[in-house]
Amino acid sequence: MSVLIGKDTRVLVQGITGGAGSFHAKQMIEYGTSVVAGVTPTRGGETFEHAASVGTIKVPVFDTVAQAVKKTGANASVIFVPPPGAADAILEAFDAGVELVVCITEGIPVMDMLKVRRVLETLPKTRLIGPNCPGIITPGACKIGIMPGHIHKPGHIGVVSRSGTLTYEAVGQLTALGVGQSTCVGIGGDPVAGMDFVDVLTLFEADPDTHGVIMIGEIGGGAEERAADFIKHKMKKPVAAFIAGTTAPPGKRMGHAGAIISGGKGTAAAKIHALTEAGARVAPTPSEMATTLLSMMKK
Numbered sequence: 160m161s162v163l164i165g166k167d168t169r170v171l172v173q174g175i176t177g178g179a180g181s182f183h184a185k186q187m188i189e190y191g192t193s194v195v196a197g198v199t200p201t202r203g204g205e206t207f208e209h210a211a212s213v214g215t216i217k218v219p220v221f222d223t224v225a226q227a228v229k230k231t232g233a234n235a236s237v238i239f240v241p242p243p244g245a246a247d248a249i250l251e252a253f254d255a256g257v258e259l260v261v262c263i264t265e266g267i268p269v270m271d272m273l274k275v276r277r278v279l280e281t282l283p284k285t286r287l288i289g290p291n292c293p294g295i296i297t298p299g300a301c302k303i304g305i306m307p308g309h310i311h312k313p314g315h316i317g318v319v320s321r322s323g324t325l326t327y328e329a330v331g332q333l334t335a336l337g338v339g340q341s342t343c344v345g346i347g348g349d350p351v352a353g354m355d356f357v358d359v360l361t362l363f364e365a366d367p368d369t370h371g372v373i374m375i376g377e378i379g380g381g382a383e384e385r386a387a388d389f390i391k392h393k394m395k396k397p398v399a400a401f402i403a404g405t406t407a408p409p410g411k412r413m414g415h416a417g418a419i420i421s422g423g424k425g426t427a428a429a430k431i432h433a434l435t436e437a438g439a440r441v442a443p444t445p446s447e448m449a450t451t452l453l454s455m456m457k458k
Contacts, residue, residue: 161297161300161341161342161366161368162297162317162341162342162344162359162362162363162366162369163259163286163295163297163342163344163362164235164259164295164296164297164300164301164303164342165297165300165301166193166300166301167193168192168193168234168235168259168301168303169193169195169231169232169233169234169235170187170192170193170194170195170233170235170236170237170301170303171194171195171196171197171198171224171227171228171231171233171235171236171237171257172184172187172194172196172197172198172218172236172237172239173197173198173199173224173236173237173238173239173240173248173251173252174198174199174238174239174240174241174248175197175198175199175207175218175220175239176197176199176202176205176207176220177199177239177240177241179239179263180197180239181207183237183239183263183304183305184197184207184209184218185209185211186302186305186308187237187302187303187304188209188211188216188218189209189211189212189308190301190302190308191299191300191301191302192301192302192303193301194216194218195218195227195231195232195233196218196219196220196221196227196228196230196231196233197218197219197220197221197227198220198221198222198223198224198226198227199220199222200222200223201222202220202222203220203221203222203223203226204220205220206218206219206220207219207220219231223251223255224236224251224252224254224255224257225251225254225255227255228255228256228257233257234257234258234259235257235258235259235260235261235303236252236257236259236260236261237261237262237263237294237303237304238252238260238261238262238263238264238289238290239263239264240264241264242264242265242266242267242268245262245264245267245271245290246267246268246271246272246274246275248262249262249275249287249290250274250275250278253278253279253282253285257285258284258285258286259285259286259288259303260285260286260287260288260353261287261288261289261292261294261295261303261304262287262288262289262290262291262292262353263289263290263291263292263293263294263304263305264289264290264291265290265291266291267290267291267349269349269350269351272290272349272351272352273351275287275351276351276353279353286353286354286358287352287353287354288344288345288346288347288353288354289345289346289347289349289352289353290347290349290352291347291348291349291352292304292323292345292346292347292348292352293305293306293323293326293327293345294306294345295342295343295344295345296308296311296342296343297341297342298311298312298313298314298339298340298343299311299312299313300313304345305323306323306326306327306330306343306345307327310327310330310331310334311330311334311339311340311343312333312334312337312338312339312340313339313340313341314333314338314339314340314341315338315339315340315341315368315369315370315371316333316338316339316340316341316369316370316371316372316373316452317340317341317342317343317344317359317363317366317369317371317372317373318330318333318340318342318343318344318372318373318374318375319343319344319346319356319359319360319363319372319373319374319375320343320344320345320346320373320374320375320376321345321346321347321348321375321376321377321382322345322348322375322377322403323345325375325401325403325445325448326343326345326375328445328446328448329373329375329401329448329449330343332446332448332449332450333373333449335449336449336450336453338449338453341363341366341368341369342363342366342369344359346359348377350379350380355382355385355386356374356376356382356383356385356386356389357382357385357386357389360372360374360386360389360390360394360398361389361393363396364393364394364395364396369396370396370456371396371397371398371399371452371455371456372394372396372397372398372399372452373398373399373400373401373448373449373452374386374398374399374400374401374439375400375401375403375448376400376401376402376403376430377402377403377404377427378402378403378404378425378426378427378430379404379425380425381425383400383402383430383433383434384429384430384433386434387430387433387434387436387437387439388433388437390434390437390438390439391436391437391438397440397452397455397456398434398438398439398440398452399439399440399441399442399448399451399452399455400434400439400440400441400442401441401442401444401445401448402427402430402431402434402441403427403445404427405427405428405431440452440454440455
């Protein structure tokens, strides 16, 4: 079992002919992801080819997402479109009926994402991951995004994170200890985005193959506090957390656009307190994320 994606996921790549889209499309194909289509306006009719280890893979390129979905049955999209056009690319995927949209692009204007968010709220069956995120992976089955596939191992621990780099750190620790992952979701660090911690924790709680969760947050916003409330009242599975930014001064943005303390809210201390009160265990350092969760599971 897994959440959101698996071997039956059919992926289209928006921006497949660009530098980033081309590179990561090849990496996804090598991992075993079923990449069935690419989309680049004015490039329809071309073929994207990759000399994979299993032979040459040919992926048809379409002018629009609607054409790609109709011809290939794609049910997930990953977006490598530059910031000025990325919000329109997300909306195009929504309009085409794509069930899961993963936007990797960083630097999308907040006003553009507010428009996307308003549309998303009218689409109860559509899920958006990102933007400004590493994507999602179900180890051994499907990788949609930019994460290094080789560090992942199939197993029973869910990972959800606002930080791409710390996601890799948590996964690397788990795999080094011989512990695999069910699904790993990088939700991104932008202030206006798609799925948040509660959305993903809900899926992990319902997934019988996920036995524990590592949740990685950071300063800014109230997503971690909302997650703490969900953990306290609705989660039965153990959750280990880490909050980045404990030394960040107020008013100083740290890395992500959403990682800023303002009005005295969004501090690491407040988030750690809320999670601890909810029954989660907060790792004191990034290097102890995996061992913190495993110590909870042993008990």
